[in-house]
Every structure is written in structure tokens, then in C-alpha cells.
Amino acid sequence: MVSWLQTRVVGNTLLAWLLAALWLVLAMLLTVAAKHIIVKRLRAIATRTSTHWDDALVHAIAGTYALLVGAMALYPLVENLNLPPKGARWAAAIAAIGLFVQIGLWAARFLDFWIKSSRDRAMQHDPETATGLAAMSFLARLMLWSLVALLLLDNLGFNVTTLLAGLGVGGIAVGLALQNILGDLFSSLSIVLDKPFQIGHFVVIDGFSGTVDNIGLKTTRIRSISGEMLVFSNTDLTKARLRNYKFMQERRILFTIGVTYNTAADMLERVPGIVQSIIVSQEQARFERAHLKDFGDSSLNFEVVYWMKTSDYGAYMDTQQAINLGLMRAFGAMGVEFAFPTRTVQLQLSGPLPVALAGLAGNPQCAETK
Structure with missing residues (x-):
């Protein structure tokens, strides 16, 4: 049995491969068990506090995935196993991907929960802040995953500086192709920053009236008086003459x-x-x-x-x-009467009117009568 375990496969003994597989399985099982225990205890603590930071932390930890942890567990195997250079590079790359993706998920879930809870609270007292948080959520996720992608590519050996330069040139072409979408995006930011209206305001736009229901990145949804949902492009809203009745006091x-x-x-x-x-x-x-x-x-x-x-x-x-x-x-x-549209026609004659019967020239039957 011992001699069988010492059989070498791809530069390593069979025992080393079995221990490596056992290490991966244990890492994923321990991740599942530890996540369950930690989340349960932290959630019990978070329910007794008034702050939402601990709730966001619990939500972030709940996003720990055993498969990604298993990918990260490949990194120590690269150090302990005698792998071919290409296999070692692939294992290290998978471990790096698992690490950065998991970190990105933790941060994204933390931000999403905190922004969502803040937006829900603001909707009750401060719709202006709620509008800004909706746009901030998208920008925060965009910046986060862009940073994670750049760090991952740099860790994998790519020349990030050259990549950024290439993206700058390609961004011009993409910007021209997506100028309508980007126009709506910047119009959304303009609405958030300038605040001509916010969620919950009653507005009138080009004959359409209703209450602002949501301000998105491309469109704004307004619930009309008759109940249907009106959808406006953000670019159209920034160009339209808009009446906001929210701040009308009299x-x-x-x-x-x-x-x-x-x-x-x-x-x-x-x-x-x-x-x-x-x-x-x-x-x-x-x-x-x-x-x-x-x-x-x-x-x-x-x-x-x-x-x-x-x-x-x-x-x-x-x-x-x-x-x-x-x-x-x-x-x-x-005894005063309300008027309504009337018209009076008066005809007054002081005497008979002369009437001439006209006929063809030279007609002896033509005569003048009274």
C-alpha cells in the first residue's frame, strides 16, 4: 500500500496528489461551515444595534463562495507540488482569479446593502438623497469592478499601462457608438446633481403630469394621475420645460x-x-x-x-x-344674472327701399319699382 502511494504521477507522488485533493475539499467544507457559524453569530449581534454597518458586513460575509475559496486554495499547492511551469502558472492564475473575484463580491455586497438601506431610509425623509444614492450605487459598482479587473490583470502579468492606453483609443469609438446611452447617463447625473425634481415630486412635462416614481440611469419613470407609468428619456427631461409643483406653497x-x-x-x-x-x-x-x-x-x-x-x-x-x-x-x-353668449340683431327702416330689377342691356321689360 505504501509503495503504491509512492507512485509518481506528473512529477509528484500519488500521496501528494491525494493530500492536495483532500486539502481542497477540506478548504471548501470548512468555508461552508465557518460561514454558517460566523454569519449566524454576527447577525444576532447586528440585530441588537441601531447602525447598519454591521448588517452590511453580515451581508458581505454571506456572499462567501466555497468554489472561490477552493480556487484560492490552489495557491499553496503550487508551492508544495512539483508542477510543470505551464501548470503552475495556470494554478496560480486560477487562485488569483478566485481571490480577486471573492474580494470584489465582498466589497460589492457590502456597498449594495449599505446603499440600499440608506436609500430606503432616505425615501421616507429625504427623497433628494435617495435620488443621489441610486446613481452613486451604479458608479460605486463600476469603479469597484474596474479596480478589481485592473489589479487582477496586473497580478496575472499583463501590462496594465498599455491596456489603459488601448482602452482610451477604443473608448472614443465606443463613445461615438453609444452616445445616446451615454447622453442619458450624463443627463441622469445632471438631474441628481442639479435636482430639478426628485422622487415623489409632482411634475408636468409637455402636457403629461404625474409623480416621479424612479430616476434611473437612462430613463425616468413617472406615475401619471390616471395610474399608468410614463417613461421619459433623461436627455429629453433635461431639455424639456418642466413644472415642479412640489415646492409650491401657495x-x-x-x-x-x-x-x-x-x-x-x-x-x-x-x-x-x-x-x-x-x-x-x-x-x-x-x-x-x-x-x-x-x-x-x-x-x-x-x-x-x-x-x-x-x-x-x-x-x-x-x-x-x-x-x-x-x-x-x-x-x-x-337679482343679478350671469351672462351667456348672446347676439342681438336690430333692423330699423325710415322708409321704403328702392329696388331695381336689372336685366340684359336694352331689355324693354326692365323697370324700377318701389
């Missing part, structure tokens, strides 16, 4: 009242005071002015302006309805 209301021309002048003089008293009686309204503005085609027009002390549209409609009903009751009591 709402200015202007409307017109038309009364008939047969209304007496003293009645017309009382109308602004009546309108003012009705508006002042509304709790959320502030009266500004009411004037006989002009003489319309079929009505005498009063222009009324007041302010709503709240930006809530439902409150505005309730107040306007109360004002309209109050005006109808007050005008009815005064």
Missing part, C-alpha cells in the same frame, strides 16, 4: 365672472365687495382683488384673483366650488 387663482348688460351700475358697484366677502369666508383662501375688467361681447366681465394657502389641488377645487355656489346664491338674491 396657489394663485384667477377667474372671470360675466353678468348681463342690463345690470344696474349700483349693482355692479356692489359685486366686488360681495365677491370679497365670499372668498374671505373660506378658511384656506386669501382674497387679493376683484374688478370690473372690461365690456365683453355679451357680458360685463369681472376679474377675480385670490390665493390658496395650500398647494393641495383637492382643497383648491373644494374652495372654488364653495365660492361658485356662494356667488350664485348672492347674485340670485340681488
